[in-house]
Amino acid sequence: QGEVVAVFELPRTHAAHAVxxxxxIPTGxxxxxxxxxxxxxxxxxWVNDRRCSGEVLRALSERLVELHGQHDDRGLLDPKGHRALLDAFAGIAPLMDTTRDTWRARSRLAKRLTEAEAALAAVRAEEEYLRHAVSELDAMDPQPGEEMELDARRRLMQGAERMREDMARAHSALGPQGAEGAMGDALRWLDGLAERADGMLDAPLEALGRAMNELADAVQGVERAQDVLSFNPHELEETEERLFTIRALARKHDVLADDLASFAQGLRDRLAALDRGDADLRSLRTELAQAEAAYDAAATALTAARTAAAARLDAAVTAELAPLKMERAVFRTEIAATEPGPEGRDSVTFSVATNPGAPAGPLARIASGGELSRFLLALKVCLSDSDAGITMIFDEIDRGVGGATADAVGRRLAALADGGQVLVVTHSPQVAALGAHHWRVEKRVRDEMTTTTVIPLDAQARVDEIARMVAGDTITDEARGAARALLAGTV
Known part of the structure; x- marks a missing residue:
């Protein structure tokens, strides 16, 4: 397996703390x-010995390390990235946030208005059906649980005649001609004997009294049941008609009978929305107009800030090009209107003129490979304040240049290192000599396995390596002298 460990010292204001x-994850x-x-x-x-997701690691890496590879300057050829570079230089994050927020608000309202217009159009298309359905449901006014009650009532009425006959027989058996009369006679007979029975009949008399009370309750219950079963001959027909109508409505609207009431309310709500639809649309259009005005103000302010920053960036890059042996080159940031979006409504393009009198044009068409590298370096120097706290890695940023130009590139890299950590992979002795620390990168193949080793160099090894870069594999005393001169900064 392979393992890589990186250690960073973070100031308290570093952006990585927020991640x-x-x-x-505890910070320190x-x-x-x-x-x-x-x-x-x-x-x-792992982050600080705590396991984390790749997403967290990527978010941290973006705020810690910036890698510029051999072909990184190709990013300069894509105008899509030019606006981001200008915005980083301008330091307009609050304006960007405001523009994004107003764009999102505008987009949400535009979506709500579109949906509301579509919904209103759909409701208007079925207005006749809605009004008829609501009228039909309101006429019935079905209630939750009513179907079950009607069905039970119908079944009860269907068997009520036989039940009434049996209840009448039971009432007769319990009443004065039955149990009630017999128990009354027994109570009178025993009551007449109570005084002569010397207490023997007290308990039976009490029990009989309780039984008479229970019997009276039973008789009343039977009478109430008889009352329930007493109905108008047309009541069964009316009950069945309502039950069948409710069931038909449920089938018609493809809902449960118990859900008809809530279904009807939903239809009423849609009709209410139709009735107030025009007012709602007017309100939404007013809100959208206000949101568009807020976005327009934010985007206008953003354009003004970019325009001002573009002038500063042009001057700053042009000033940085002179030490890089491109003192006659002209760098220009062009801003044009484009379709509105969350980043505003500006397109940004970097154009250059590398020779006096030559027309300015896109970087891809005007600049050579070496010139592109120097343009990138000039931009990075200008953007160094916005890159505070980031470790920058340049992989052969000096390709395509040599001699005095390579020395100028090295000195700008050294200046860039004054504000943060800069690591440079280079084959140029002029660039390497300006580094504060040096490592040699070696690749070896053993048993079909490639191993890369990074070796820190002491003072003598630094001289030898730079001499090797000057003279090749055979290091001469003259090459070592040139290397010492480069390291001493006397060349």
């Missing part, structure tokens, strides 16, 4: 990142 806090002055890749392709990452 750590959002991920719930030191940040340790660790990544392990196994032979079977598994990857794990």
């Amino acid at each position: 750590l806090e959002e991920a719930g 002055p030191e940040l340790i990142l660790r990544r392990i890749n196994t032979r079977d392709g598994r990857k794990t990452a």
Whole structure:
């Protein structure tokens, strides 16, 4: 498996702290990142010895390291990235946030208005159906649970005649001609004997009294049941008609009978929306107009800020080009109107004229490979304030240049390192000599396995390596002398 560990010292204001806090990872002055890749392709990452997702690691990396490879200047050829570079130089994050917020608000309202117009059009298309359905449902006014009640009532009425006959027989058996009369006679007979029975009949008399009370309750219950079963001959027909109508409405609208009431309310709400639809649309259009005005104001302010920053960037880049042996080159930031969006309504294009009197044009058409590298370096120097706290890695940024130009590139890289950590991979002795620390990168193949080794160099090794870059594999005393002169800055 392979393991990489990187240690960063963070100032308290570094942007990485916000990522750590959002991920719930303790922060401090030191940040340790660790990544392990196994032979079977598994990857794990740790931040300060706490396991984290690749997403957190990427978010941290974006705020910690900026890599410029051999072909990174190709990004300069794509105008899509020019606006971001200008915005970084301008330092207009609050204006950008305002523009994005107003754009999102405008977009949300535009979407709501479109949906409201479509919904209103759909409701208007079925207005006749809605009004008829609501009228039909309102006439019935079905209630939750009513179908079950009507069905039970119908079944009860269908068997009521036989039930009434049996209840009448039961009432007769319990009444004065039945149990009530017999128990009354028994109570009178025993009551007449109570005084002579010397207490023997007290308990039976009490029990009989309780039984008479219970019997009276039973008789009343039967009478109430008889009252329930007493209905108008047409009541069964009316009950069945309402029950069948409710069931037909439920089938018609494809809902449960118990849901008809809520379904009817939904239709009423749609009709109410139709009735107030024009007012709602007017309100939404007013809100959208206000949101568009807010976006227009934010985008206008953003354009003004970009225009002012473009003039400053042009002057700054032009000033940086002179030390890079491009003192006659002219750098120009052109801003044109484009379709509105969350980033405003400006397109930004960098154009250059590398020779006096030559027309300005896109970088891709005007600048050579070496010139592109120097334009990128000039931009990075100008943007160094916005890149505070980032470790910048340049991989052969000096390709295509040599001699005095390479020395100028090295000196601008050294100046860039004054504001942060800069790592440079180079084959140029002029650039390498200006570094504060040096490492030699070696690749070896053993048993069909490639191993890359990074070796820190002491003072003598630095001289030898730069001499090798000057003279090749055979290092002469003259080459060492030239290397010492480069390191001493006397060349």
